[in-house]
Each structure stands twice: as C-alpha cells, then as structure tokens.
Amino acid sequence: MSRDLGSSRLWPTEVWSRPWSLPRYRAGAMWLGGIAAGIVVIGAGVGELSLWGDRLLGLLGRFGLPPVAVAWIWVLVKLGCVLGVIVANGLWAVWWERKISAHIQSRFGPMYAGGFHGWAQTIFDTIKLLFKEDVTPAAADQPMHALAPIVAIAPCVMAFAPVLFGTELAAARLDMGVLYIFAFAGISVIGVVMAGWASGNKYSLLGGLRAAAQIVSYELPRGFSVVPVLMFAGSLDLAVIDRAQAGYWLGFIPRWFVFYPVVGQVSFLFFLIASVAETNRTPFDIPEAESELVAGFHTEFSGMKWSMFFLTEYGYVLLSSFLLAAFFLGGGAAPLPFLRFVPSWIWMTGKAMFMMFVFMWFRWTFPRLRVDQLMDFNWKFLLPWSFANIGLAGIMLWWMLR
C-alpha cells in the first residue's frame, strides 16, 4: 500500500537543487531589476522634488491671494503630503513586511489580492478594518480607550515635520529639528500607557507599563548616540547634517557619518538598536509580546482604533529609517560620484527603505529579550558606551580641527 501524493506537494529537496531553472525565479529577478531601473529612469526624469515644490509655491503666489492665505494653503499642502506619506507607508510597509517575512520563512505571503504578488492585500485589509465592529470592553474606561490611539498617532504625524525626504525636502525647516523629532516621538508612549490602563485588562496593563519603562529608558541612548553626529555636523538642523555628508574622500569614499572610523559605526549601531526598541519591534517587542501578554496594550482594541496603533508603529519605523538615512547614510548624497544624476529624494528613500528592511529582518530573525534583560542591556551597556563614544568623538573632532 503506497499512496501517490501527487505532483502538487513538492519537497524542498525537489526545488532547492534547481531554483534558477524555475521560470518563477527568473521572472522575479527580471521584475526586480525592471522596477529598480524604472525608478531610476523616472527619478532622473522628474528631478529634485524640492524644485517642484518651489515651482508650486510660485504658482500659488500668482493667484493674487494675500500672503497669509498662501502660507496657510502651503502648510495644508505640506501637511497633506506628510499624512499621505504616513498612510501610504502603512499600506506599503505591512505588505512589504508580509512579503519579507514570507520569503525569510520559505513561504510566499499574499499572492492573490490585486493580482500581482498580492499588492492590494493591505488595501483590502484596511477596508475590512474600517467595517469591523469597534468593541470597547465593559470594564474599559470609555473616553480614555477612545483617546489612546489618537494620543499615540498625533505625535507621530507631528514628528515628521522636519524629517528630510531628500536634500532640502522637508515639510518644515527647523533649527532644532533633531530635538523636535525626539521630543514628539517621546509623547506617543503616553497613548500606549493610556491604552494599557484604560482597557480594563491585566495583560494590557502589563504591556502598557512595560512600554512606558522601555521607551523612556531607550530614549536616552537613542539621543546620546546621535550626539557625535551633531558634533561633527555642528547643528541640530537636519538639512545641515545632510549637507555635511556631501562629498567624497579620495574621490570615491562617501563622507557619510557611518564611515567615520569607530565613532560612526558605534553611533549607527546604537541608534539602530535604540530605534528598534523605541518602535517596540522584536527583539524588543516586550510591550506586545504575543506569547506572554496575548497582544499587550492593544489586546482590547479592534477595527480602526487598532489600526491606528499599527499606523503609529509603522510610522515610527519609517521615521527611524529616514533618520538613520539622514544621520548616518549620507541623506540625499549618492554613494558614488557618477550616480549623482539620480535625484536626492530617490537616494534618501532608497536608504530609508533599506533600513526598514533591516528592521524587518531583525524582527523575523531574533527571539525576544526579557524585561529585566532589556533594561540591563540599556542601562549597563548602551548608555555607558554611548557616553564613551561621545568622548571618542570629541577627541576625533579635536584632532580634525587641530
């Protein structure tokens, strides 16, 4: 007695030996190459987005409106752009994370919705979430429960104001941009704690308290790891930091802060680690540790309230990615001189997307730390060494300016 299982059930032994002989693999590689080439060509054709912004502003001025009205309309346009980026990022990042996790785990991920590799999956998910019943538990504190997602997402949107999307491309130019971003990014935790407290659920409460302890702690090394960058650039203004990284050593090594010996790499790694912790993602996702706390602070949230938390999380991932790109990876600068024909916003977005990929890569590779280990790691390792790094940066700066 032996059963034929049919050809549909392929064993890995049958597929792994010959991946490139499969048309699927070849087509995938061609698609990826084509998309990259298309982005470069379109980008080079469009040119710098900041120039288009200036043209649009000039066009607005020609309608004979009072300058105050023009300023307000311009603020609204920029606000719309930033909101659009955050919402589009939510759709894109969830789909991308699902695809990345799937391919890391030898799966396909969404393949049906929309036709091409399930591109419309998150759009349909959003529609589902919109129609989902919004349940507030009887034991919950009703107004706080409703307010928590708003308190979480509003600072996220605010924090995007000075973020550079390319050289000179930001919604607002602020002298103390870095400080502003960190200040607003720290407020979201209040929403998380509110959610945990107001849900009337013990697991949520534990999650909320964990989040409070974690995010407040990791803000310190996150801030201190940027200090060397600020020292080298001499400004808190993101545009200045971006410009300080333009140019090349010996004509081909980009002058990015990540390439500054020792100091740059340490700052980069510390900022990356602290950012992962700030965004509550694995290996630091203890506030929503699903195997322990069910879903942590958002256990009792459903529908759009729940998706607000997710939009916040992915918003912060995007924020951290753009900050990593702007602080350490040269911002809008091209990695090699001959690539300068590609506009800065494409380099910036590309670098940010790479960092976002790193975030997701972390998430699908590492296990989760325990609460006390997480705190130990922060206070006993990250913080002291980031101080030492600042000292090292000072010595290096002194040597450079000598």
Add this chain to the structure above:
Amino acid sequence: MFINMGPQHPSTHGVLRLGLTISGEVINKAVPDIGYLHRGTEKLMETRSYQQCVVLTDRWDYCSAMPNNLVFCLAAEKLMAVQAPPRAQALRVVMCELNRIASHLIFLGTYGIDIGALTPFLYAFREREMILDLYEMLCGARLTYNYIRIGGVAADLGEDWVAKCREFLEYFKPRIDEYDTLLSFNPIFLARTQGVGIIPRESAVAWGLSGPNLRGSGVDYDARKSEPYCGYEAYDFDVPLGQTGSCWDRYFCRVQEMRQSVRIVEAALARLAPGEIMAKGVPKIIKPPAGEAYAHVEASRGDLGIYLAADGGAAPYRLHVRAPSFLNLAILQEMLVGRKVADVIAVMGSLDIVLGEVDR
C-alpha cells in the same frame, strides 16, 4: 494581582489554565488547572474491542501518535503472549523514531515562538511536513495513524518509501545544524533559557519527570536502554544528557535526540529484511486471558506506560495510562515561584506538554 493565563492564551499549548498570583512582574504563586480536554478515553476503552482501543490511543499525544499505538499494542501482546515479527518490529522502530523527530520539531518551532522567534517555527514545520507526507504515503493518515496494530503493523511499505525516507534523512541532517545557528546558540535565546527554570536532579526524580525533561537534569534514564522493546537493544545510539537542568538543557536534549533518532532510523532502514508484518495467530476478535500487564515505551515526551487488566472478555477490564505530560506538568507549580511573567512561557514551553495527553 491574579492573572488567568489560559485556557485561551497563545502560549499555553492547548487548553491549560495557569492561575498566577503576581506582584509586578514576579510570580508569587502558580497553580496549573487541567481538565479542559478530558475525553475519558480510559473509560471509553472499557467498552471497545482491543483493536478499536488503538484508535483511541492516537488521541492522547496527538503530536506523536505512533508510540501511543505502540504502547497499547505492546501491553495487549504481553497479555496474549504473541510477538510481532522482525520486520514489523523494525517498522515500529522507524515510525516511532520518525515521530519523535516530528514531535521534537513541533517543540522546537513552538518554543521558538514562545521565546519570540517566529521563523524557526516555519522551518520546523517544513521538515515535519515531509515526515507527515511519509506517513501519508504509508498509512493514509497524517496525524492519527492507527498504524501499529496488535501483533504487527497495519501495512507494509510502498515501493519508493525507503528511498523517500532516506532522501528526507539526508535533507534533514544539515537542517539540525541550521536550527543550532538560528536558535540554539543565539545569544538572546541563550539569555532567555540558560539558567532559567532549573530542575535539580533530585527534584526531577522526586516529581516523576521523564523523557528529555528528566535527561535535561542529567539523569540517565531512557526506557529504550533500560528496558528495550521492539529490538532497541540492537541499535547503537546515545542518550543525550543535559548539565544543569535549565530550559536550555531540556531544549538542547531534544535537538540532540533528533540527531540520534536519525541514526536509529538509518540503522533500522538498513536492517529492514523482507518478511511478515503481522504475527501468526492473532484472531479477529481478541480475547486475551484474564490477567494484568504493564508496558512502557520511551515516547517523544517521556516514559509512556500503560497498565492493562483483562478479564477474558473482548474489551479491556480496566486500563490506566501513565502519561508523561501529566507528570511533567505538575512540577510547574514549584518552578514558577519567584520568576518573571516572561519566564512562565519559557519554562512551560521547555516542558513540552501536550494537553491531549495530560487530560486524556
């Protein structure tokens, strides 16, 4: 603060309820509450014929049903004083060891999830899927096999089964090293599991633990070595032991057991001679003479024993199962006190309980 962990909780691996009294994140008291999956199989078996009983054994430890089949058949064979032919015995060994691999793969995957690593789960299930495919080719079932029968086994191998099985083993050996690099020696995983949930040698024996939980504490006990059945004495394999009895030791015991199981399966496939798969003289309606028999095997989760009393009728008079998961679970109440909430998951996962077997 009192917290109900379970019966509906992502990490209780079934329907276990833990009543936790915590202050902050530290556990003061933990009370496991079982019985949510009680189906009364021991009582049900008193009204079923012996062959029908084998079907019910599949439902105890549904992650590794072959040893369940085997232990009941061994007890019944003891009563009837028959012995399975050599080919059937070798097939039993192959199937039980493959099932041990499949079961430990579930453990590895779900333990990774407990600690927060989601990816090893998919890898482990990809490999387990191949074992289930082998079983499906063999007997048509993927979870509840009813393959080992009183006096032998239900079906002989198909033509290409042995080749397929060897293909799997060759594929599987490097995968274990992959798990080691991905999970076993991951610094975060080590930090979460080493030195956590330590069971000292003495209390492991005192609480009646068995299987990898006992061997993780360094006690060298394996029913395959101490009381060999199905010709296990003829196979050359090691019994992996842990050093300290921590979660990581129990985990790593299982990883090493998978390597040993691969060895045993290879050896058993090599010695698989053509022959009968069913003992002669097993009647259609089994009526063993009145008497009592105890059989135990080294199942995936520990020492699975069955005490069978017959009164000469067509159904067992009384039957009792020594379920390893049930006994392994009891130590939780001692181990969890003073640990963090996150450790509850690490400790409970490392015991690798199956609630179907705990409640029966």
